[in-house]
Amino acid sequence: MSKNLTSRADDYSKWYNELVVKADMAENSAVRGCMVIKPYGYAIWEKMQAELDRMFKETGHQNAYFPLFVPKSLFEAEEKNAEGFAKECAIVTHYRLQNDPDNPGKLRVDPEAKLEEELIVRPTSEAIIWSTYKGWIQSYRDLPILVNQWANVVRWEMRTRLFLRTTEFLWQEGHTAHATKQEAIAEAELMNDIYAEFAENFMAIPVIKGIKTESERFAGAIETYCIEALMQDGKALQAGTSHFLGQNFAKAFDVKFTNKEGQLEYVWATSWGVSTRLMGALIMTHSDDKGLVLPPNLAPSQVVIVPIYKNEEQLELITEKANGIIKGLKLKGISCKFDGRTTHRPGAKFAQHELQGVPLRVAIGPKDLENNTAELARRDNLTKQIIGFDDLERTVETLLTTIQEELFTKALNFRDSHMTKVDDFEEFKKVLDKKTGFISAHWDGTAETEQKIKDATKATIRCIPMDAKEELGTCVFSGKPSKQRVLFAKAY
Amino acid sequence: MSKNLTSRADDYSKWYNELVVKADMAENSAVRGCMVIKPYGYAIWEKMQAELDRMFKETGHQNAYFPLFVPKSLFEAEEKNAEGFAKECAIVTHYRLQNDPDNPGKLRVDPEAKLEEELIVRPTSEAIIWSTYKGWIQSYRDLPILVNQWANVVRWEMRTRLFLRTTEFLWQEGHTAHATKQEAIAEAELMNDIYAEFAENFMAIPVIKGIKTESERFAGAIETYCIEALMQDGKALQAGTSHFLGQNFAKAFDVKFTNKEGQLEYVWATSWGVSTRLMGALIMTHSDDKGLVLPPNLAPSQVVIVPIYKNEEQLELITEKANGIIKGLKLKGISCKFDGRTTHRPGAKFAQHELQGVPLRVAIGPKDLENNTAELARRDNLTKQIIGFDDLERTVETLLTTIQEELFTKALNFRDSHMTKVDDFEEFKKVLDKKTGFISAHWDGTAETEQKIKDATKATIRCIPMDAKEELGTCVFSGKPSKQRVLFAKAY
Known part of the structure; x- marks a missing residue:
């Protein structure tokens, strides 16, 4: 595609x-x-x-x-x-x-x-x-x-x-x-x-x-x-x-x-x-270099089932199986789409669902039907597992919760590792040059200083955090006294 | 209000x-x-x-x-x-x-x-x-x-x-x-x-x-x-x-x-x-002269409960009762609002809910609490009944369906009684003067005749009904041959 x-x-x-x-x-x-x-x-x-x-x-x-x-x-x-x-x-x-x-x-x-x-x-x-x-x-x-x-x-x-x-x-x-x-x-x-x-x-x-x-x-x-x-x-x-x-x-x-x-x-x-x-x-x-990654709570389809087949008869059997899975997932409030398009090959479908960030992909082929299994792939970390049909619904349900949580944790860890306390303006500029995210620094409370910092670095004060503790210090730019740190960053 | x-x-x-x-x-x-x-x-x-x-x-x-x-x-x-x-x-x-x-x-x-x-x-x-x-x-x-x-x-x-x-x-x-x-x-x-x-x-x-x-x-x-x-x-x-x-x-x-x-x-x-x-x-x-009448399927609140009370204690008891009812109705998918405003008297509340077309009104007073009853009033036909609390949920559920159906039937009867077959242009104008709705008449199929009828009466051809039977006749205006009746009316 x-x-x-x-x-x-x-x-x-x-x-x-x-x-x-x-x-x-x-x-x-x-x-x-x-x-x-x-x-x-x-x-x-x-x-x-x-x-x-x-x-x-x-x-x-x-x-x-x-x-x-x-x-x-x-x-x-x-x-x-x-x-x-x-x-x-x-x-x-x-x-x-x-x-x-x-x-x-x-x-x-x-x-x-x-x-x-x-x-x-x-x-x-x-x-x-x-x-x-x-x-x-x-x-x-x-x-x-x-x-x-x-x-x-x-x-x-x-x-x-x-x-x-x-x-x-x-x-x-x-x-x-x-x-x-x-x-x-x-x-x-x-x-x-x-x-x-x-x-x-x-x-x-x-x-x-x-x-x-x-x-x-x-x-x-x-x-x-x-x-x-x-x-x-x-x-x-x-x-x-x-x-x-x-x-x-x-x-x-x-x-x-x-x-x-x-x-x-x-x-x-x-x-x-x-x-x-x-x-x-x-x-x-x-998202990543392969495309969109969607948290399950916001994905239009949380699961997609892709049939792997060589003939009409196989497609029919897989479709039947898929319909049963979709029905079961629907009862659990999970949205699942069957991608039965005959105009696209499985590889193209895989690529599209990866690009569009469908959280879980289930692939079912003729051998899976024999073995009562399916291949279950996570979009977020690209891992795959073979899973028995009997365990599928429960695993999907658990995984969707896991993915939702892990995406948040991953983003939180990223943010925490891109939050730097800075007390010196040279350091301030260096951190910005390295694109390392938020800078927590003291500011003297004046619009004048704020503007000068912006002119010098393109960074603006994103906010004075609600949970900021009172902490005496001196403004990273002017050296004047300050009572709490504020958050600077370059911004969209 | x-x-x-x-x-x-x-x-x-x-x-x-x-x-x-x-x-x-x-x-x-x-x-x-x-x-x-x-x-x-x-x-x-x-x-x-x-x-x-x-x-x-x-x-x-x-x-x-x-x-x-x-x-x-x-x-x-x-x-x-x-x-x-x-x-x-x-x-x-x-x-x-x-x-x-x-x-x-x-x-x-x-x-x-x-x-x-x-x-x-x-x-x-x-x-x-x-x-x-x-x-x-x-x-x-x-x-x-x-x-x-x-x-x-x-x-x-x-x-x-x-x-x-x-x-x-x-x-x-x-x-x-x-x-x-x-x-x-x-x-x-x-x-x-x-x-x-x-x-x-x-x-x-x-x-x-x-x-x-x-x-x-x-x-x-x-x-x-x-x-x-x-x-x-x-x-x-x-x-x-x-x-x-x-x-x-x-x-x-x-x-x-x-x-x-x-x-x-x-x-x-x-x-x-x-x-x-x-x-x-x-x-x-x-709707009627007292205000809006809403079909239950489209009413923001299908039921409203109005407490009738003389003191704080009574209000509390009624509120408690009402909360139970609301919970029960919610389980049946019925939306119910409790109008506990202390700024308005029951009469003013009744008038407002009537004006706003809430399909069912439940009034509960101290005597009702004693007798385990409530007064249930329909907005559409303005009838009231006293009903035991035990029967309330079931009756409300049944009535909402009844009201929805009866509103449709009433409107259908009105339309049927305002649908006149007309074969003569003088009669056509008379029917329109009496505001009697749709006129089913033969038309010769030309835009010219359509326009002349519009100029003479302000009525337009609303549509050629999908289910119209073929019926040979002559145009009500031009006398030319026609194969089916079309619907005329003055329109919004």
Whole structure:
């Protein structure tokens, strides 16, 4: 089906791009910077969505849907709070195409059909949602509002990469409204915890929970919580953020409520989101030079059965056997696909399933039928074993749990071995040059130092870890006093 | 929570608009013609999505995601096939906002950031998808492609109504590619059958399966299959369409494949979709002057338990009892909510659940606890009964099935009694004046007659029913010969 991938050691970036396309996850489209998410990639995204959605609902959130467009004037209201807000966005100015009188067969924008007010394709929905919440909230009885939206958003990115940075991407954005500051902070922290739980238990990606420095914070936020993951090439990736927005948006859109004491107060807000960027994190945490490696919890098919046969009769017998196995696995909640395509040879099928990261492969040939056995192969560590049919279901079930755990442990070990305590700026630069991941170092707390370090090394402060202990020291750059270490890295 | 609704008899249209807003399903937004789908409405849509998605997957379809934007040039390619295609659409011409130098605090479109080629916000995705399929299809081995997309689309509508016609709406659009004409036709018919099955079994809406006349057909289609439903006010509503597209899009985007004989052929196509418009159909089929009536299969909560209490102690005892009931119902796959809000009185809760169409309401008071009973009320026919706790689960389970069936039967009876065979044009107009629904009449098969009837009565041919028997007659308008009756109605 496809030639070998570029190896990670040769060119990590090229390896990534090739893998995404060859494993049929996504591809570039006819629209600059926008991707097509192909069925195989989308099936993984759907698994992520289902799990996150379940977690959101279990914590009391409901889904809703808000308009794709944001009138320019709402942007301006928000802008007062968020001067740094990205302004690179798609802008709708007209609402009609017409046949071009000068070019038969061509269309042009009808110059008469100009909008009175331009519409921005949402880069995020705080503005449209808070202008809506104004109508929903009068009293403390209307609070909290715990709403999430699954949607597409558009940010006019100049340099794009499949999943990691695309002009249009898919995400969920939670937007909650609360009566008290404490409640809003608790919500922002809870959602960051949920993201961490999802990343670790489902994606098998160890993450560090932390808060962003002021310069890395979302422009409208008082505090930005985040989860940071480490990719195989030593670069960090922000996998999710949760913002405590204070009363900024309530003030921008004049959203007040009557509290229990009968007084008018501004509402407290949070917002939080993860996106199809997680697909990039998944790939760059587990995959290898042979292709995708998927944690069983997110694999569209956890097991694939490939028949090895020389004639129609053998295929029939194997198919029958496979159907029994699939049925048994289904009862255990395990998804298994039978690859009975007659258009491809077993070798090509093996290569494809390896490339697409199916966690377990079962191969059954005529001799296996005689011996009541099958060949069971793990995608993650490429080991194989011969197994009796009687033991197959139970072994598959156990192995899927094992693989899920081992992928996490492997990624955790990798991260731990790429976390360096540094107290000297020359050492800091050396560690970065060796692509050795996170640097834990003292920082004097100023944006100025942060910027200077970034200018000198391209490394940014990924977060101030939530579990960081107080530790007196001196800033790795300025030598000024510091109370705790923060995490630096180059980042996606 | 809200005053009485306008009655349907007084003003059906006003009743509808009030109901959608007061039952917390949707509301108008700050963006012209775009709606906000509120959590309660969205929960119903999610139930529809889940069921449809299951049906699509069971018939071999996979989901994918294609870009929101369509470059103007792709529209032009399609345009050659589809001259009649709607050109009222949102057009992105620029990609940056900037601070307005003349108006401090205001933003303006950066005139320098003009796109070389305008992007159309997708009104439907045939163009972007077929330009993508070109890269996916080389050989018969690559076929069929059975792909569906859940997405938002935008059509610049001048007159909008919540759910029924909005500038932005949510839908699914299936786009399939086949090696043969027969296979594509079978697919288009299958998907129309699936829509009919969904409408009848889940939405409890009886539908007529049919094909559209040439003038009502999707512009790029060879044949448009549809399901047509009848609303309470005697107007028809097209609830879903499935198109056999022939080789039109394959030719427009040059998508060919090598068949088994090694010859190059154009690919055969279908597309099919249903949208949030179904929410409107649901409301206008079952609801009454007291509010929404939901079929149990689509109700976010199928049962609600309302405690009647005078003190904290009573509330506790009732809550305990309710939790037991909820647990028992959950095991049967029945969703049940406990409305323990202390901020609302039972009367207000009753009114809200009635307005929001919760199929069954269980009220439990202190006396019920003594007697081991509860009051069980049906939303659809407003009947109540006292029921022993021991019988509650079983009765609820049976009633939910009964309600689902009875809603369908009621709607079917309504439709049957609003289906009139007419052989005379004066009679035709009289029936329409009385809002009596579908008219089954002979038609001479010409677009000219169809248009004249429309001009004279506003009625259109909703479809040529799939199960229509051949019956010789004369056209109700022109008197020319006809071979079968078709269905006319005024329509949404």
